[in-house]
Amino acid sequence: MITDQQKKLLDLFGRANAGAFDRQGFPYFVRDTYDAFYPGYGDSWPGFHGAVAMTFEQASPRGLSFAREDGTTLTYKQGVTQHFTAAVTTALTAARNRERMLKEFLEYRRSSVALGQKGTREYLFAPTKDAARAHRLARLLARQGIQVKQAEEAVQVGSQSLPKGTYIVPLAQPAGRLVRNLLDPDVKMDEPFLKEQDRRRKARLNDQIYDVTAWSLPLMFDVDLVASDRVSSVRTRDVRADEEMPVPVVAVPSGAIGFIMPWSAGAAAMSVEALRQGIRITTLDETFTHAGRKYPLGTAFIRFAGNAEGTAASVQRLAQRHGAELVPVTESWTEEGTSLGSGRGGRLKSPRVLLAWDAPASSLSAGWARYVLEQRYGQRVSVVRASTLQNFDMKDYDVLVLPSGSYSFSDDGLRRVKDWIRNGGTLITMAESSRWAARDRVGLLSTDTLWRDGSPVKDTPDREGSGGTGSGGGSGTGGGGVGGGGAKPEKPDLTKPFDLDKAIQPEREAPENLAGAILRVVLYPYHWLTAGLDGDIQTAIEGTRVFAPLKLDAGTNVGAYAPADRLVAAGLVWKEAQPLLAQRAYLMHEPLGRGHVIAFAEDPNYRAYAEATQLLFINAVLLGAGH
Structure with missing residues (x-):
């Protein structure tokens, strides 16, 4: 390009x-x-x-x-x-x-412009999965100097009909090459370069890949992209970079008892502000049908009774600001599934969030998390130096976020953290902090990281210290590099030819190091952490972390990498690395007393633009505190 x-x-x-x-x-x-x-x-x-x-x-x-x-x-x-x-x-x-x-x-x-008049003429994406996420992507593109239009009527692309409100990005524009770079699912590397990296990899030499190998915005936003070889002829309007999402004001009928609010990125952001204003919100952990419409797990209900006078108007203003959908209802009766008054859900509260900061927490990971919490979702955060965390009194906090990093807690410090969780706290770990939580000595997560051969990594004296990396990705000492030990080698049979390649293979070796690829994740659709998301999403992955899934009696594997045949969504993942990653744990929830340990195998806030996994993160913060 x-x-x-x-x-x-x-x-x-x-x-x-x-x-x-x-x-x-x-x-x-x-x-x-x-x-x-x-x-x-x-x-x-x-x-x-x-x-x-x-x-x-x-x-x-x-x-x-x-x-x-x-x-x-x-x-x-x-x-x-x-x-x-x-x-x-x-x-x-x-x-x-x-x-x-x-x-x-x-x-x-x-x-x-001329290139955009050949082959694919337009990219289109509809606001059907999550209108707030789709609009955010459209605004992001507009801020890059890219022309984005929104259809004011339904759009027909071949046999596929896209609804009114669909976003259209023409390729025949001065920034057309940038459009392709940002929206294409995969941008390929030169074959000679890849062959050289493969040679270096097999010789255990460092690769020459400077940064990530995939970044597709539709994949990271979990927005379905449609390519069209024809120019749409529907009425459109231009999307401005600074515009708020247009949300129609709903008429509240006489006798309305509240609002149903399907969960989404907009609903999450709206809930953060509403809870801070004292508005009572509940979420439902099962699907239901109301007035002929089926609502997914995680849908919220705002009942006027029990809230202050004028709540309806306040909620509508907040929904306009954040792009949340509101459905006014006059009765609680549901035709199928759970009821609006069911206790099978969560009473949300404005969470008091504590974020670990400074070494050994990765500065990148901590910065991404703080940005997503404060700037993206408006969630207030208190920060504490990671080095003093084990002596910090957390009784006034509901959520503790540990950015990527390998922490070092004394036995007494670990006991205090576990007691806080048992009393209702929610611990959220990601990337290297999840690796740390899974260590035998730490005992916060009932799983293991894996060696390249699929065997579990177990604590040894040289792994008892803090170790780890200082970045959001990378290997860390918990599973990176080559491990010692192993069984005593057998006496060689000198009557057979010596196999040099086999002889020099390490006995214990970390998984292949991944340079920023995008993998598909299959979500377990019956868990409240998945609210607002459909069955599959994509996540950025880098480093050498691979986690065994939790056993059924330990917790729930809320997200697992897809099977090998559809694992890689974009970027470079060597064929030899794919079987180990396939169907391994991505997002784990382990109850502890009245609280939760929620662990991400990778950083869900990667570079603060991974909208789909960021929704999982804010769900952990908001819904964890409410369950």
């Missing part, structure tokens, strides 16, 4: 900077493991709009001087001089080639 013209200009700028550095004897390097495959960088996103985008970075001395391992010294003065040289050379190169750059920028934009 980067054109030959852009590559030539990048080479022009690179050689100009290299020449300036060579003339002054400055060292530099190019390529290495750095790339611009992921479209979210400052040197990739502008490129898909037609710019000549690049990154050059100057090493910092982190002070006045820095002694390097090769015996040289990098000073602050050198850093400033070299960065200034690169910046000025880049500006001069742009000035000398300004006419060529502007001409080729225009050609890029025009060619994007």
